[in-house]
Amino acid sequence: METTVSNKQVILRDYVKGFPKESDLMIVIASDTVELKVKPGSGAVLVKNLYLSCDPYMGILMREPSPSTLALMDSFVPGKPIAGTGVSKVIDSDDLAFAKGDFVWGMVDWEEYSTVNPAGVFKIDVNINVPLSNYTGILGMTGLTAYAGFFEICSPKKGETVFVSAASGAVGQLVGQFAKLMGCYVVGSAGSKQKADLLLNKLGFDDAFNYKEEPDLDSALKRCFPKGIDIYFENVGGEMLDAVLLNMKTYGRISVCGMISQYFLETRDRLQNLPDIIFKRIKMEGFACYDFMDKFPKFLEFVLPYIKEGKLIYVEDIVEGLENGPRALVGLFNGQNIGKQVIQVARE
Template sequence: MASESEVSNKQIIFKDYVVGFPKESDMEIRTSKILLKVPEDSTGILLKNLYLSCDPYMRSRMSKHDRPTYVTSFQPGSPITGYGVAKVVDSRHPNFKAGDLVWGMTGWEEYTLTTLTDLFFKIEHTDVPLSYYTGLLGMAGMTAYVGFYELGSPKKGDRVYVSAASGAVGQLVGQLAKLTGCYVVGSAGSKDKVDLLKNKFGFDEAFNYKEEEDLDAALRRYFPEGIDIYFENVGGKMLEAVLSNMRNNGRIPVCGMISQYNLVEPEGVHNLFNITTKRIRMEGFIVGDYYHLYPKYLEMILPHIREGKISYVEDVAEGLESAPSALIGLYSGRNVGKQLVVIAQE
C-alpha cells in the first residue's frame, strides 16, 4: 500500500509564452507538496518520474497559437509536460498497479498525479535500457518507423537522405534504411556528429551542412542519380535544395522542420513545383495517429537491439535542474544523439 505521507515535489514551471528563440529563463524551478496517494474519488495514477525526454516539438508548445494545432500550448505557471519514463507509486486505475513501469506524457517534476492514463504504455520488456523508452522504444523510435516504412515505402536499392541525422529520430532512420538495403547519406552540424553517422550508425556517407556553401551542390555530389526518399527534419533551405535533387516518384515523409521553429517569420521554399513535375509524394504525419502500430514496432525492433544490429546514442543530462538547459540545447544542436534527463533511478 502506498504511503500517505506528504513529500516535496520539485517542478520545472513554464513562465510565459515565447516569441523567437527560447531561453532557460523562460522556465523556473519550484517546489510544491504532493501526497503519495491517489485520491479515493479518482481513477488516476501517481507516478515517480525517472527519465524525461527533450523533443523538438516542445518548442511549439511554448508559443501561444491563434488557431488550433496538433499540440496544446504549455500553461504559464504550470509544470512543463512531455514524454517520460516513470514508475507507478499508487493507482486507482484497473490497468495499472503500484510498481509498474510506464512511458508516456508526464510532468517535468519528481511526481505526477494524472488521470490521462490513455497516454501511457506499460513497459513489458526490461532487458533493454529503461532510458530507451524516452527515444528508441518510445515516441522517437515510432516516429522513425512510421515515417520511413509507412510513408517512405522503401525498397532495396533506394537512395535515402536524412537531415538532422544524428538526432533521436534520424539516427534510427538511417539504420532502418541500411537494414532495408538502401544507400544512405545523412547530414549533421559538426565533425563529431558526421563521424558518428559513418562509424557507429553505418551511414554510407555523411556531411556537415554548416561547411557547405551550396546545399544543392552538396546533394548532387552525394546523390548524382537523385534522391528516392528524403526524411525531412529541417525544412527551409535544406528542403529547397532537396526538391531540386529528388528523383521521379520520390517520397518525402515530413517529420519536422526544426530550422523554422524559432523564426518569427518562417522561410519560404521557392521550388515547390518540383513536387508536380517529379511526381513527388510529400506527406506530413503526427506519430500519435499511429500508436496502434506500437506492438508491431516492438516486434520488429527488439530483436535488432538484442542482436546488436541497432545502435542508439543518448545525450544524458543529470538531475531535474538540468532539464531547461537540455531542452534549450536542442535548438542550437548542442546535443549529440537523443537528449534526455535522468531524474531518479528505478
C-alpha cells in the same frame, strides 16, 4: 514513513517569442505537497518520474498558440509545468492495470511526481533487457515516429537512395539505420564534424556531411546522390528542403517529420523549388506520431528483434537533474546534444 513529499517542477514563465532561452523556464517547488496515496475510487495512478524526453516539438508548444500549432496539440500554459514523454515508477495506483512498483512510459508533466491518466501511459515489460531511458526514445514515441515516417509514408524498397537531415538526432539516427536494414543507400546531414563522424563510424551511414561546412547544399547533395534521391526524411526545412527538392527523383517520397530551422523565425524562409513537387510527381506528407498509434504493436514486432540481436545502435545524451532540464531542452534547439536528449530526474 513519510506520507507527503514536495514536488520540484519546470514552469513556463510566459509564451516565448523568437528563440527559447533558459530564462523562459523556471524551477519551482509546488505550493501543494504530494500525497503518496491516491484516493480510492479516483482511478488515478501516482508516479515518480525517472526520465524525461527533450523533443523539438516542445519548442513549438512554448509559443503563443495559433490555428496552425493547435492542429498539432495544445500549447503549454504559462505558470504551469511543461509536459512531454517520460518514464516513471508507480508509487500508488487505483487502477487494476497498474501496481505499485510497475514502470510505465507516457505523457507526464516536468516534475518529480505526477498523477497520470491511466489511458495515457503504457506498462513497461521489464523482461526486455534495455535501459529504461530507451522508452523516451527508441522504444517510445521517437521510435514510432521514425518507423511510421519511414515505412508507412515512404514505403522504401531495397536499393533506393535515402537522405536524412538532422540525422544524428533522436529520430534521424533510427531512420538511417532502418534504411540500411532495408538495403538502401543512406546519407545523413548533421551540424558538426563530430556528428557526421558518428553517422559514418558508429551508425553505419554510407555517407554524411556537416551542412555548416557546405557553401552550397545543392552541390553537396549532387555529390552524395549523383543520380538523385528516392526518399527524404525531413527534420530541418528551409534551405535544406529547397535544395533537396532539386535533387529528388521522379516519384520520390518526402516524409515531413520536423522543420526545426523554421520554428522560431518571425519570418520563415520562402522556398523557390516547390514546383518540383509537380514536375517530379513527388509525394510529400507531414505527420505526427500519434497518427500511427495503432501501428505501435507492429513497430515493436519489427524493432525488438534487431535490438536483441545488437543490429540497432541508439545514442542517448543524458543530463542528470530536473534543475538542468531547461538547459538541456534549450540546448536541443541549438544542436548541442548528440543523439537523444534525456533528463534523468531520479534513480531507478
